Amino acid sequence: MRRAPGVVSAVLALALLLAAAAVPATAQEQPRMGGVLKVAMIGEPPTLDLHKTTAVIVQQITWHVYETLYTYDKNYTAIPLLAESHAVSDKGRTYTFKLRHGVKFHNGKELAAADVVASLQRWGRLATPGKQFWKNVEGVEAKDPHTVVMFLKDTSGALFMGLARPNNGAVIYPKEVVDAAGDNDVKEIIGTGPYRFVEHKPDRHVKLVRFKEYAARSDAPDGFGGKRMAYLDEILFVPVPDVAVRLAGVETGEYQLGMQIQQDQLDRIKTMPGLVAGIIKPEGWSTAVLNHKQGVMSDKRVRQAFQAALDMEPIMAAGFGNKAFYRLDPGMSFPEQPQWHSTAGGELYNQKNPGKAKKLLQEAGYNGTPVRWITTKEYQWMFKNALVAKQQLEATGFKIDLQVVDWATLVQRRNKPEAWDVFSTGITFNPEPAFSTAAACGWPGWWCHEDKEQWMAAMARETDVRKRKAMWDKVQQIFYEDVGRVKLGDFFGLTAVRKEVHGFRPTNEMNLWNVWLK
């Protein structure tokens, strides 16, 4: 029997009042068990099989259900989650993972090495980062019920980060689920996470409830790792496509969290008594992806002209409005990642030099062929960034044919090298440069550059952190000299949070374990 939200919130409110009256002030910050958290999401998850998609919304929902061997601490370095410990042998080419004992799947079965082997193999076969990762994997096998051995072809500096990655991540399903699904979507949504999947009613909600037999780690919470507690009875992920309705819903208490609120609403949120603004810093960087394979942008000088012409301040201001939500910075990694952030090649970022652009265009013999730039209004900032950039570029002699399409069209068309010259997108925050979409050669844009590929490969092999950073500097230097893509600027996200929600950290990944309702 389900109760209607109105009744629940009324009962909750009453309970809160009573609790507030009864409990002395000091004890109020003790996390409280119970309650239903309703999260207003931007839309529907296209699938609930995390091995099969890089869509962020799927990761945000399902990682409460599925878990990985490793996860990130608060500095975004890998720490064990389902793994207990590991040992390295064979000069860094064999990794032996000990699994934690007593971890249960939602179907009651205990986690065993066979589940890990089956899941990792499927991930290596189907997931975009998994396939990348698997190029270096010789094989993986179960040594005993709690030991998994992974044999690598070469050393790896990104192994743990690869296994920790949540998006399109190496989550562990029960072996039976993997076997039943093969390459198709998993039929049962079963993991080892603190919340258990109950139902997905499209356009209504995805419902999770607390997994009572969850085996939490004993170490203190750290980032996404350590002890995960399911304080909430139930989490409802409700698709609310209209951004104004998401915010209004959080304002009235219909939802407790509203995802992706427009950045210009910050000042309004500050005036709402029941709300706090959760700023996701950083969320990603806005970029114009150039087509290296075919067309006018395959000429390096034209790309350099494109890069030289732009003045990022007005571009980013148009896209994000409030200065609290964007930043001009040349790094492919963010200043929030001190171990990776780099200013290499930074003098080529934000040049505001139309004269240089004109000269380069002349040298390239650019004849006014329209540059086809596909963008979308589904993400307003992409369109606004592109619109301002178009004006700046046209002032230097470029002819820009701005094609505004819906997101589904954009992501399809960008796979066809003959169909476009530039497209808008955002590169989301990525803790491990070796997996950076911004530097990937196989991704649309086909930015493949001999030296860059060598540095990327070396960085993936290298285990010394300092050397890896030096290699990443080289990649970024090439990124600017060869104009791999054109970075426009960093942007931050806005989440509307009701004040009764405690323990919530605004991040791209969005975890709701350790979150409780007052």
Added chain:
Amino acid sequence: MKTYIARRLLALLPVALVVATVAFVLMHLAPGDPASVIAGPDASADDVQRITRQLGLDAPLPVQLVRWYGRLVRGDLGNSIFLRKPVTEAIIDRVEPTLLLTLFATLISVSFGVPAGVISARHHITATDQAFMVAALLGVSIPNFLLGLLFILFFSVWLGWFPVAGYSPLEYGYLKTLRSLVMPAFALGIVQSALIARVVRSSMLDVLREQFITAGRAKGLAERAVVYKHALKNAMIPTVTIIGISFAILISGAVVVEQVFNIPGLGRLIISAVLRRDYPVIQGVVLCIAGLYMLINLAVDLSYILFDPRVRYQ
């Protein structure tokens, strides 16, 4: 009469064929595909291609079209790509909110529109008439999504009378359903009531100028009887036609309003389907709505008999 209805129902078939073909061709010619949506933004082109093959979308269009006809003949609308269930089932799941919303909105539009039109006609060229018609003009001019957002701001955020958005299914209690539909139904209905009011007014004005009205008045009938018994009944044919049309418009208007109010009806179904290129669902819903339009038209035509005994169908 029976043969007439049978003929009209048979005529549904060729129309359905045309609609099915157009829906199929338009959707498949539009750029975008479900595979890239499933794979997500960071997926490589290879992954997208693999999913396309799995979905059977790599076959040439004519082959896919023939497959779609083949399934249609068997009454099978196919399976949704994203919902992992048959399209027929997906549609049935979503009919309840849309049907209730449309009926509720029609009720509102008729109960505001018809009296407003009649009163305006009775008080032709007076301040009352002008006031009603200005209001109606305003009503026709406001897009229903804007009205919806204004309602949310006023009645939910400021006054707190109604939930901001969402739908409570009948199984949780009729009153809750009603409460969740009040704002969306008004947002939809008000706009249509303006249209109805204008049509009722003009057809009433026509009828009121007829000789039999003068005759009625001359033989001493009360004005009330003249207007409501004789004039209104004769003004009903254009009125019923416009109510029928408006009901059909409301179904499509529900697409927008369901999106704003987060109601999981047919409108949301088709919008999500279009954004994700869930071809079978789009085709199924379009076909379904086209069929509904035709049935409404038939019902309207048949209702003429009730208002005008001279109408005969053979």
